[in-house]
Amino acid sequence: MGWDSRHLSLLPTTLVYILLACSLVERSECLNKDVTNLLTAKASLSDEDNPFLQTWDSGNSICIWKGTQWSYANGTSLNCDDPEVASDQSLLRDPDVVVTSIYLGATGLTGTIPRELGLLSSLHTLWLRENYLKGAIPLEIGNSASLSVLVLDRNSLNSTIPPSLWNLCPTLSILELDSNDLEGEIPMPANPWTQCSDLRELRLHNNRLSGEIPAFLGDFTALYAVDLSNNSFSGSIPSQLSKLSNLTTLNVANNNLSGTIPSFATHYDPSSFTGNRGLCGAPLTSNCKGGSSSSNGSTSDSGGSGSGALSPKVVAGIIIGVLSFFVVAGSLLIFLTQARGRVPNEKKQLHVDLKREFDEEEAAGESGKIVHFEGGETLTAEDVLNATGEVLGKTSYGTVYKAKLSSGHTIALRLLREGTARDRNEFVPAIQELGMIRHRNLVPLRAYYSGPKEEKLLVYDYMPRGSLADLLHNGSSGKPGLSWDRRHKIVLGAARGLAHLHTGLSTPLIHGNLKSKNILVDDNYVAHLSDYGLEKLMIPAATNDVITAAGNQGYKAPELVKLKKANTKTDIFSFGIVLLEALTGKKPGKSAEWDEVVDLPAMVKAAVLEEKTVDLFDFNLVRGDPRTPSEDGLLQALQLAMGCCAPTPVVRPDITEVIRQLEEIRPKVMSSVQSPPYTPDSASTRSREAFDY
Structure with missing residues (x-):
């Protein structure tokens, strides 16, 4: 028309x-996008009377905006010396005009650093030195795609250094955060492969930073100035800094460092190391115990003799060491002998008659009550109590049984530990809520039985393949290991189950005890999360026990030491540990047999620093596979896992982002590597697996 x-x-x-x-x-x-962001940022940076920011007004041409430099998106500078350009109001609305530099040093700025500055995609320099800014450095600053110079020194900034600043590494050349009130550790990059190849100056002195000087700074090979003085750093000077061949300035004075100064640092001025009572060796005049270098490079021995004879103290130390070895070896032998003798007795206790748990009350004429949920309608109390159970495991919440009904069906039963359940008026609404939850990646609650003395028995579906932990760590020597395709399928299913808890319910539900033992697997290798929501049924003391146990097992997020209450971010941390466990095949946490703690994130960081990343992966994942770890998605999965395990909670991705990345790195070809040999049954199983993915 x-x-x-x-x-x-x-x-x-x-x-x-x-x-x-x-x-x-x-x-x-x-208005132009950058203009809009700067006008929004203006409100956070000063009061209305600041003469510099008064010029930031949509009524002024951007050439009049003090402290800013502009260009076109193609890199051509805006020539504000040209009178026509300087008065051109249309530049405020030109989408091709971008701000490239902000210089507002010593301009009396107050307030906080606005996060809108992180939205300036072409910003090259942000220079806010010597003002009165306070608060935290916004995480969003790390999102700036072009930022090369970040100078925020001599303000009153507090809180911690956000790990997101390392996201600037592809372009970052100068980072000056000194003379503020920053605290905490120098954060690890969320991506362990981060290398600030252009970073030349790192100045963090005159703050309240603590922890160890991170070894990953040695990977920033362009550094020529590092000043960490006047903080509270502890530990030793990392030898990895020797890789900084361009380093001309190193200052770690006035910290709490200890140990021998590495040989690469002996040529620096002694004033760079003073104020650390535990540091010794050249260029300082203090000698290290046992004979170390003095300032002139000579050596002395602790015995005061010029001969090569051992001093009495050294001889005594050797004797004590030898005796200690025999004492430890003897104790270990006794322990192993006793442990070996206990095994048969423990196995004899595995099979129990569940009805015995309630015999006393039944004999007194009392009876319990069973409450059904979807799928458990045909169960009776008699069915449950007459089932013969095999103990599958014991946790802080109670004992889990594999129970065979008289009909031949198998179910899983959880007997809650006595005294751990909440009072009836809290327990009943909570378990009714849990009984309504249904998702293909969550183990459904079918019913619960309440005994005469308030004993609680929860009824779940039984998962025939056990848990992810069983598949990873309890395999028979003659069986092939779990393939990457199946591990990926299991962790992706677990992520989807967790997503339903976090985002699919009217009220988000925190798992709070996510670990490989609580990821159960059915015949088709579909993952089903168990143990979710039990915190709602239990008294706080029982929940604290679970958090403590999670710490011993290596799944607890670091912030839970103070928070004592799980949240979505602590769940993400635990998921990251599970993903690392699936990739490396190693159990996290403290070993039950040996006094050894396996810190999976630390293990990955160490391997990356030593350029041995490929050695991290479980041998079953790479043996005989023609695909490289990158082609197979293993490296990408490792990066995702480390992001989930970031020490700072806000840096961790949410579960929706985790699923998106896992789906992107899905193995492209269903590999038969380390999978069962072909049979008609196995072919049928694989067909169902592909359908269920």
Whole structure:
């Protein structure tokens, strides 16, 4: 249909309304994106009387905005010396005009650093030195795609250094955060492969930073100035800094460092190491115990003799060491002998009659009650109590049984530990809520039995393949290991189950005890999360026990030491540990047999620093597979896992992002590597697996 005179007559009026809406109703909608962000940022940076930021006004040409430099998106500088350009108001609305530098040093700025500055995609320099800014460095600053110079020194910034600043590494050349009130550790990059190849200056002195000087700084090979003085760093000077061949300035004075100064640092001025009572060796004049270098490079021995004879102290130390070895070896032998003798007795206790747990009450004429949920309607109390159970495991919440009913069906039963359940008025609504939850990646609660003395028995589906932990760590020597395809399928299913808890319910539900033992697997290798929601049924003391146990097993997020209450971010940390466990095949946490703690994130960081990343992966994942770890998605999965395990909670991805990345790195070809040999049954199983993925 063509335009007639009525349509044409309406056109001027329409344009007027559009222009009015733009200029009067919401002027910012018509402004350039960077202009809009700076106007929003202005409110956080100063009071209304600051003479510099008063020029930041949509009524002024951007050439008048003090402390800013602009260019076109193609890199051509904006020539504000040209009178026509300087007065051109249309630049405020030109989408191709971008801000490249902000210089507002010593301009009396107050307030906080606005996070909108992280939205300036072409910003090269942010220079806010010597102002009165306070608060935290916004995480969003790390999102700036072009930022090369970040100078925030001599303010009153507090809180911690956000790990997101390392996201700037592809372009970052100068980072100056000194003379503030920053605390905590120098954060690890969320991506362990981060290398600030262009970073030349790192100045963090005059703060309240603590922890060890991170070894990963040695990977930032362009550094020529590192100043960490006047903080509270502890530990030793990492030898990895020897890789910084361009380093001309190193200052670690006035910290709590200890140990021998590495040989690469002996040529620096002694003042760079003073104020560390535990540091010794050249270029300091203090000798290290046992004979170390003095400032002139000579050596002395602790015995005061010029001969090669051992001093009495050294001889005594050797004797004590030898005796200690025999004592430890003897104790270990006794322990192993006793442990070996206990095994048969423990196995004899595995099979139990569940009805015995309630015999005393039944004999007194009392009876319990069973409450059904979807799928458990045909169960009776007699069915449950007459089932013969095999102990599957014991946790802080109680004992889990594999129970065979008289009908031949198998179920899983959880007997809650006595005294751990909440009072009835809290327990009943909570378990009714849990009984309503249904998702293909969650183990469904079918019923619960409440005994005469308030004993609680929860009824679940039984998963025939056990848990992910069983598949990873309890395999028979003659069986092939779990393939990457199946591990990926299991962890992806677990992530989807966790996503339903976090985002699919009217009220988000925290798992709080996520670990490989609580990821159960059915015949088709579909993952089903168990143990979710039990915190709602239990008293706080029982929940604290679970958190403590999670710490011993290596799944507890570091912030739970203080928080004592799980949240979505602590769940993500635990998931990251599970993913690392699936990739490396190693159990996290403290070993039950040996006094050894396996810190999976630390193990990965060490391997990356030593350039042995490929050696991290479980041999079953790479043996005989023609695909490289990168082609197979293993490296990408490792990066995701480390992001989930980031020490700072806000840096960790949410579960939706975890699923997106896992789906992107899904193995492209269903590999038969380390999978059972072909049989008609196994072919049918693999067909179902592909369908269930």
